[in-house]
Amino acid sequence: MAQLGTIEKLAILSDAAKYDASCASSATTKRDSLGGKGIGSTTGSGICHSYAPDGRCISLLKILLTNFCSYDCVFCINRSSSNVRRARFSVEEVVDLTLNFYKRNYIEGLFLSSGIIRSPDYTMAEMVRVAESLRVDHGFRGYIHLKLIPSASPDLVARAGLFADRVSINVELPSEVSLKRFAPEKRAPEIGAAMGRLRLGIEESREARRTSRKAPSFAPAGQSTQMIVGADGASDAAILDRSAQLYGAFGLKRVYYSAFSPIPDSSRHLPLSEPPLMREHRLYQADWLTRFYGFEVEEILDAQSGDMLDLDIDPKLAWALRHRGRFPVDVNRADRETLLRVPGLGARSVKRILETRRFRRLRLEDVGRLARSLSTLRHFIVAEGWRPGAALDADRLRQRFAPRPQQLALL
Amino acid sequence: MRTVRLAQPADFGAWRVRARALAAARVRPEDILWQVGGDDGDLFGAGADDSVEADAPARTLNVPRGFIDLAAQAICHSDPERFGLLYRLLLRLQDDPHLFRVATDPDVHRAEAMARAVRRDLHKMTAFVRFREVRDETGAEAFVAWFEPEHFIVERVASFFVKRFSSMRWSILTPSRSLHWDGATLHLAAGATRADAPDGDAIEVHWRTYYTNIFNPARLKIKAMKAEMPMKYWRNLPEAGLISPLIAGAPRRAREMIMNDPTPAPERHVRQTRRHPVQEPTPLDTLPRSLVEAAAAARDCARCGLCRHATQTVFGEGPLDAPVMFVGEQPGDHEDLAGRPFVGPAGRLFDRTLADAGIDRSRAYVTNAVKHFKFSLRGKRRIHQKPDAGEVQACRFWLGLERDFVKPRLIVSLGATALHALTGHAATLSSLRGRDLVLDDGARLIATVHPSYLLRLPDEATRVRESARFLADMKRILALAPVMRRADAAA
Numbered sequence: 001m002a003q004l005g006t007i008e009k010l011a012i013l014s015d016a017a018k019y020d021a022s023c024a025s026s027a028t029t030k031r032d033s034l035g036g037k038g039i040g041s042t043t044g045s046g047i048c049h050s051y052a053p054d055g056r057c058i059s060l061l062k063i064l065l066t067n068f069c070s071y072d073c074v075f076c077i078n079r080s081s082s083n084v085r086r087a088r089f090s091v092e093e094v095v096d097l098t099l100n101f102y103k104r105n106y107i108e109g110l111f112l113s114s115g116i117i118r119s120p121d122y123t124m125a126e127m128v129r130v131a132e133s134l135r136v137d138h139g140f141r142g143y144i145h146l147k148l149i150p151s152a153s154p155d156l157v158a159r160a161g162l163f164a165d166r167v168s169i170n171v172e173l174p175s176e177v178s179l180k181r182f183a184p185e186k187r188a189p190e191i192g193a194a195m196g197r198l199r200l201g202i203e204e205s206r207e208a209r210r211t212s213r214k215a216p217s218f219a220p221a222g223q224s225t226q227m228i229v230g231a232d233g234a235s236d237a238a239i240l241d242r243s244a245q246l247y248g249a250f251g252l253k254r255v256y257y258s259a260f261s262p263i264p265d266s267s268r269h270l271p272l273s274e275p276p277l278m279r280e281h282r283l284y285q286a287d288w289l290t291r292f293y294g295f296e297v298e299e300i301l302d303a304q305s306g307d308m309l310d311l312d313i314d315p316k317l318a319w320a321l322r323h324r325g326r327f328p329v330d331v332n333r334a335d336r337e338t339l340l341r342v343p344g345l346g347a348r349s350v351k352r353i354l355e356t357r358r359f360r361r362l363r364l365e366d367v368g369r370l371a372r373s374l375s376t377l378r379h380f381i382v383a384e385g386w387r388p389g390a391a392l393d394a395d396r397l398r399q400r401f402a403p404r405p406q407q408l409a410l411l
Numbered sequence: 412m413r414t415v416r417l418a419q420p421a422d423f424g425a426w427r428v429r430a431r432a433l434a435a436a437r438v439r440p441e442d443i444l445w446q447v448g449g450d451d452g453d454l455f456g457a458g459a460d461d462s463v464e465a466d467a468p469a470r471t472l473n474v475p476r477g478f479i480d481l482a483a484q485a486i487c488h489s490d491p492e493r494f495g496l497l498y499r500l501l502l503r504l505q506d507d508p509h510l511f512r513v514a515t516d517p518d519v520h521r522a523e524a525m526a527r528a529v530r531r532d533l534h535k536m537t538a539f540v541r542f543r544e545v546r547d548e549t550g551a552e553a554f555v556a557w558f559e560p561e562h563f564i565v566e567r568v569a570s571f572f573v574k575r576f577s578s579m580r581w582s583i584l585t586p587s588r589s590l591h592w593d594g595a596t597l598h599l600a601a602g603a604t605r606a607d608a609p610d611g612d613a614i615e616v617h618w619r620t621y622y623t624n625i626f627n628p629a630r631l632k633i634k635a636m637k638a639e640m641p642m643k644y645w646r647n648l649p650e651a652g653l654i655s656p657l658i659a660g661a662p663r664r665a666r667e668m669i670m671n672d673p674t675p676a677p678e679r680h681v682r683q684t685r686r687h688p689v690q691e692p693t694p695l696d697t698l699p700r701s702l703v704e705a706a707a708a709a710r711d712c713a714r715c716g717l718c719r720h721a722t723q724t725v726f727g728e729g730p731l732d733a734p735v736m737f738v739g740e741q742p743g744d745h746e747d748l749a750g751r752p753f754v755g756p757a758g759r760l761f762d763r764t765l766a767d768a769g770i771d772r773s774r775a776y777v778t779n780a781v782k783h784f785k786f787s788l789r790g791k792r793r794i795h796q797k798p799d800a801g802e803v804q805a806c807r808f809w810l811g812l813e814r815d816f817v818k819p820r821l822i823v824s825l826g827a828t829a830l831h832a833l834t835g836h837a838a839t840l841s842s843l844r845g846r847d848l849v850l851d852d853g854a855r856l857i858a859t860v861h862p863s864y865l866l867r868l869p870d871e872a873t874r875v876r877e878s879a880r881f882l883a884d885m886k887r888i889l890a891l892a893p894v895m896r897r898a899d900a901a902a
Contacts, residue, residue, distance in 0.1 A: 007616065014624040015625075018625050018627050032575065032577075034577050036578070053626060053636050055630070055631075070683060082677075100617070177451065193722065196723065231577050233667070249747070250791065260627045261627055265671070267673060272668075359509045369515050369520050
C-alpha cells in the first residue's frame with residue numbers, strides 16, 4: 001500500500017471522527033502561557049472557532065489516531081467489516097497538526113480518539129503519548145479531550161487523566177441488550193466500571209487540589225459520554241431514564257445524543273434513513289429540563305404523553321399543555337421554581353424577572369424585554385394589566401403552537 | 412449645546428473623566444454633543460471641544476460597581492449614541508440608585524443590549540481571528556491576522572491573545588486599531604488595510620481538509636451554522652469558501668450513503684474473525700468450580716432486577732483461606748463505582764474499628780449479602796435503599812458459593828440484612844447479638860451492627876456508646892480467631 005500523505009490521513013481520520021458529537025472545550029481550569037515557554041490558554045466557557053454546515057461547532061481538532069479497528073460495532077464507520085479507507089497517524093503528526101492549528105487560532109485544542117489496534121492497552125498508550133508530548137515537550141496549555149478505552153489498564157487511564165482536561169467513554173447505546181447486539185466486543189459492565197473509576201479519580205483529585213494547588217489534577221473538566229439515538233428501538237423515555245442514571249452514577253458533565261446517521265459503507269443491520277435530527281434536538285431539550293429546570297424524567301414523559309417526546313413542540317410546552325391548571329402564572333409573584341416551568345422563560349429570563357420585580361411591577365411589555373419572545377409566553381402568564389383570557393382553555397391550544405405541516409426538503 | 416470630544420472611540424477612562432465633570436456641573440444630557448476625534452475633522456478643529464472645568468461645585472457621584480462594568484463594555488459599541496445614553500443613565504442613577512437593577516427600563520435595557528453585542532463581538536473575535544505565518548527579517552516565525560470587528564473592541568480583546576500566544580510574535584490588524592506583540596510587549600498602532608496582511612498560509616489547506624471532512628452531509632443545519640457564525644465574518648475565514656460547495660453536494664452524498672449497497676467485508680476482517688471469534692460470556696449452566704469462576708460468573712448476574720441500574724457486581728474479596736468472613740448488607744454508592752466492598756465511608760469506619768481492635772483486614776474475607784447497589788435516584792443523588800427479601804434470596808446463591816469456597820470458621824454478620832441472609836429466618840438482630848450462634852455448616856456466627864448504622868446515629872452520646880459496643884464485638888472476634896491479629900498490634 002502506498003504511503004499516505006498527512007493531508008490524505010487527515011481527510012480519512014477526521015471523516016472517521018465526526019460521529020462523536022462532543023466538541024466542548026469548557027469547564028477546565030484556567031490557564032495561560034504568560035511569561036512561560038509553552039503555548040496556549042483556556043477560558044472558562046470554551047470557544048467555538050468555526051461551524052460546519054451541519055450546524056455543529058468546531059472547537060477542537062477532533063481526529064482519530066487510527067481508524068484501523070479490531071472491533072466490529074455495527075453502527076460505526078470504522079468497524080472492521082467496513083471497506084472505508086484506513087490510515088494511521090504517528091504520534092508526532094498529531095502533535096504537529098495540533099500545534100500548527102492552535103498557533104493559527106483555528107482550535108482550542110485536541111479531541112483524540114482511536115480505533116483499537118493490537119490491544120486496548122497498546123492503543124491507549126499511543127494516545128497518552130500524544131497528550132504527554134503536547135503537555136511535556138511543547139508546554140501545551142490548550143484543551144485536551146481523550147476518548148478512553150474501557151478495558152485499558154487503570155495505570156494508563158490515570159496517566160491519560162493527568163494530561164487531559166476531559167475524558168470520555170461512550171456508552172454507545174441506551175441498553176445493554178442493544179450494546180450486545182450492535183457492539184459485540186464491548187461489554188456494558190466493563191464500560192460502567194471504567195466510568196465509575198473515573199468518577200472516583202476525578203473527585204479524589206478535586207478534593208486533593210482543594211487543600212494543595214500542587215496536587216496532580218485528573219481530568220479537571222470531568223467526564224462525558226455519548227448515546228446513539230435511533231439505531232435501536234429504545235424509546236425516548238428509556239433514553240432519558242438511562243441518562244438520569246448516568247448523571248447520578250458518574251457525575252457526568254454531559255450526555256451527548258447522536259442521531260444515528262447514515263455512514264459510508266454502512267451495515268445492512270441498521271436503519272438506513274435520514275438521521276432523526278428533531279428527535280435528537282428534543283432529547284437535548286428534555287435533558288436540559290432535568291438538569292437546569294427542576295424537571296424529573298417522569299414528568300417530561302408520563303402516562304398521558306406516552307414514551308416518546310412530541311416532535312412538533314418542545315417538551316416544556318408539552319408539559320405545560322398537559323398541566324393547564326397550573327397556568328397562568330403571575331410573573332410578579334411566582335417563585336423561581338414555578339417560573340422556570342413556564343414555556344418561553346429560560347433560566348436567564350427568570351433571574352432577570354426576579355431581580356427586576358423587586359423594584360418594579362412587571363407589565364407584559366416589560367416581560368417582553370426580559371424574555372426572548374412573547375408569542376408563546378403570553379398565554380401562560382399574568383402580568384400587571386395582562387391576563388391571557390380564554391385562549392389557554394381552548395382545545396386547540398396545541399395546534400396553535402405546533403408548526404404548520406410543510407413539505408420537508410433537504411435544502 | 413456643548414460639544415465634548417473624545418480622542419478614541421472606546422476610551423472608557425476619558426469618557427468617565429468628562430462625564431464626571433459634566434455631571435458635577437449639572438449639564439443636562441440633551442445639551443451635550445459627543446464627538447470622537449477625527450470623526451469630522453473638517454468641521455471641528457482642536458478648539459471645538461467645550462471642555463468643562465472641574466472647578467464647578469463638586470457633586471459626589473455614586474454609581475453601583477456593576478454600572479462601571481456595563482458602561483466600560485457598552486462604550487465599545489459602534490452606536491454613536493452610546494456616550495449620551497450612558498451619561499443619561501449616570502445622571503438618572505443619582506436619583507434612583509436601583510435603576511441599574513431595573514432591566515425593563517428602556518435606557519438600562521438598551522445599554523445592556525449594547526454591552527451584550529460588544530461581548531458577543533469580543534467572543535467572536537477570539538474565535539474567528541485566523542493567523543497566517545510570515546517570516547520576519549531574521550527569518551523567524553511570526554503571525555499576522557486581518558480581522559474586521561463590528562465594534563471598537565480591539566484593545567479589550569488584546570489580553571486574550573497575549574495570554575494565549577505569549578510565546579509567539581504576532582500582529583492583529585483591523586481597520587481601526589492594530590495590535591503588535593513582540594513576545595514581551597504589546598504595541599497599539601493605527602488601523603491597517605487588508606493588503607497589509609498576508610494572503611495565505613501553507614497550513615490552510617490542512618485546515619480546509621479538516622473542515623471538509625468533519626462535516627456530516629447527512630445532517631444539514633444551515634440556519635444553526637449561520638446563527639453562530641454570521642455571514643459578516645465569512646470574508647476573513649479561510650474555510651468559508653467551502654461552505655456553499657459542501658451544502659450543494661450534501662444531498663447527493665447523503666443519498667448515496669443511504670442507497671449504496673453494503674459491501675462484503677474485507678479479507679482482513681474475515682481473517683480476524685476466524686482467528687478471534689467473539690467470546691460470548693458463557694451462561695452459567697454448570698456451577699462454578701472455584702471462587703475465581705464464581706466471581707467471573709457473578710459479573711453478568713441477572714438473578715434479580717438490581718443489575719439494571721447498578722454499575723457493576725461487587726463480589727467479596729479476601730484470601731481463600733480466610734478464617735473469618737465479614738458479611739455486610741450491599742455495596743453503597745462508592746463501592747458500586749469502585750467495584751470493591753467496604754471502601755466508602757462505612758468501609759473506612761469498619762477499617763478504623765478493625766485496626767483499633769487489632770484485626771488485620773487483609774486476612775479476612777469481606778463481602779455483602781447482596782452484590783448490587785440498590786438505590787433510588789433523587790435528582791443527581793443516588794439514595795441507598797434496603798434490599799428486599801426477594802433480592803436477598805436471589806443473592807444467597809453467591810453468598811453460598813463464597814462460603815463453600817472460603818469455608819470460614821467464623822462468620823460475622825454486619826447488620827440485619829446480612830443476618831437474615833445467613834440464617835434464613837427473621838429473628839431480630841438485637842435478640843441474637845452477643846449470643847453464641849452456629850450456622851448449619853458448623854461455622855460460628857457473630858451478629859453485630861453494620862458500621863453505617865453508627866454513621867447514621869444522630870446524637871453523640873449514643874454514637875459513643877454504640878461504637879464502643881461495636882469495638883467490643885470486634886475484640887470478641889479476635890479472641891475467637893487470634894490468627895487475625897495485626898502484626899503490629901499489641902497482644
